[in-house]
Amino acid sequence: MGRLLRWLIPLLLIGFGLFWPVIVPAGSDSGAAVYDPVVITDYDVDIVVDTAGDMSAVETITTEFPGGRHGIFRYWDVTNQNDPRVRQRPMVNSVLLDGGRVPYQMLWEDGQRFRVAKIGDPDRTLSAGTHVFEIRYTIPGVLDPGDTGADKQFAQTVGGPGEAPPSGAELTAPPSVAELTAPPSVFFWNVIAPSWNNRIERADITVTLPTAVGMAQCSVGLGVGRACDDLAISGDTVTMSATALPPRTPVTLRAGVDLPAPARTDLPWPHAWDEVLGQSVGGVISVGVLSLLFGLAGLGWFRMTLERSPGFPLQYAPPPGLGPVQTEYIRTEAIPKNGLTATLFYLAERRLISLEQVNDKQWNIRGIGQPGQWAGVDPVSMAVAKRLKVTTPGSVFQAKKTVKSGERLSKAKVDMNKAAGKWATTNRLMVKRNKELWVRVANAVAFVLMICACFLWGFPATMWALPFAAFFVLSAGSWNPGVGTRRTAAGRELWSRAGGFHRMLATDSAEARFDFGARKDLYTAYVPFAVAAGAAALWAKKYEAFTGSAAPQPDWYSSSSSSTGWGFAAGSGGPDFDSFESALSSSIGAYTASQSSSSSGGGGSSGGG
Incomplete structure (x- = not known):
């Protein structure tokens, strides 16, 4: 269960990092608007739509600036208001200010819903008064199917079957057969976008479509709104105007086009998924292929750091001359978590020290x-004994919750770790393999890039985290002990024997029986090795299964508790073992806390066993 959680929790976090734009959608702009003080006195729009359904537009914007302003913002909603699977992304060709080039920056807002042109030099402000901007851009796929918006009410309609043109409107040809029903396609567009945060005094719009226009509908404002001014049709051109537009007031045009709606690219997902999947099916496929390749690369690289198992024939004794820390170190290439406790138990079992509970x-x-x-x-156990100064008869080390005691225990753990590494290299049991560490570097880089993609730092969509996540997850084992070192032939032979002994300690009785009847004393003799291997409870259960009685408490473990049980059979170590562990942990914890509070950066690791 613990191993499953170690995999499940990171995968859930990665999943949240990928899908958070959908789980936590961008907040809507429902607060009070802060209107731009720049006033648009004249907004002239010239739109041309070709037979492919692509639009070219020229906007000439005459403005009145107060002092201290750098420029203006132009917003485009890239989501088609009638089909959420269609994206209409503008391509800005040029921007002019008072007839000359002006810097501009293209941005995204509201989860890539709005494409924004930030127009103006950030290093200088414009003088108060009149300034004229010209924006040229193109947008693909602006013609919708003919029935789009047929049920929408408009404030004004020009042309169409059974309707007389209003005063000033021109209808140069009678309605065609197609126009008696729904036209093949329509141009349904906010010719003045609702995203302008400026007051517009007058707007003049000219729209040229690829065929003659039979009917045009127009509204100023949201909903039905009010009628446009001077709405007229002349062949393939629609003209209109509007005045006194408050900020964020759209002008919407719907015009029938006697042309089948051109094919356009749509996406299988709505806009809400754009920050996850981007705006391209090809991009999703590319990321999927990259994720597979990166995952295979990470797994293959990691597997190159693994050592082939030598086989672990059952052993009924630890390798001669090795203490519990050495046995686990050659087996796992890591210092055991309970190494200090195991070492002290080992020295006590050999009658070199005694363990006495005071309270x-x-x-x-x-x-x-x-x-x-x-x-x-062995040199590892000796390093611990020397640091605690218990190598002479009568010498005493008090393991209690004091800074001085904790400092000595912390240093004993450091000495134990160093002695184990020195023993393995001095005896040519292990050698360095530094080139294996490059996989850790790559894993760390993949993690950083995965985080950047999840937060959209330098990436257009969170799906770009997938290739790096695949590499990171499948190469995460490179942080396990052993990467960067290799056992020699002698080390592999010792590894095989240590692994066989561990198999005897940790497997159930049916697979690896042990005759406690012949040598009951071996149970307590092997307790230090079981503690180092994290298999003390299993070792005690094996004793109980064979003898039918609770595992005995070793005579070298002088607990003040009246309990006769050693406590491993319950699987948690029991109160007696916990008492010793607690004394070591609280002592080391007191020292660690003192180092943290003084910000000296010293101290040992927490936990005594």
């Missing part, structure tokens, strides 16, 4: 071994 928060570690007895101790 719930203190244990005394007393040296009882004679100098000659320490001669055969």
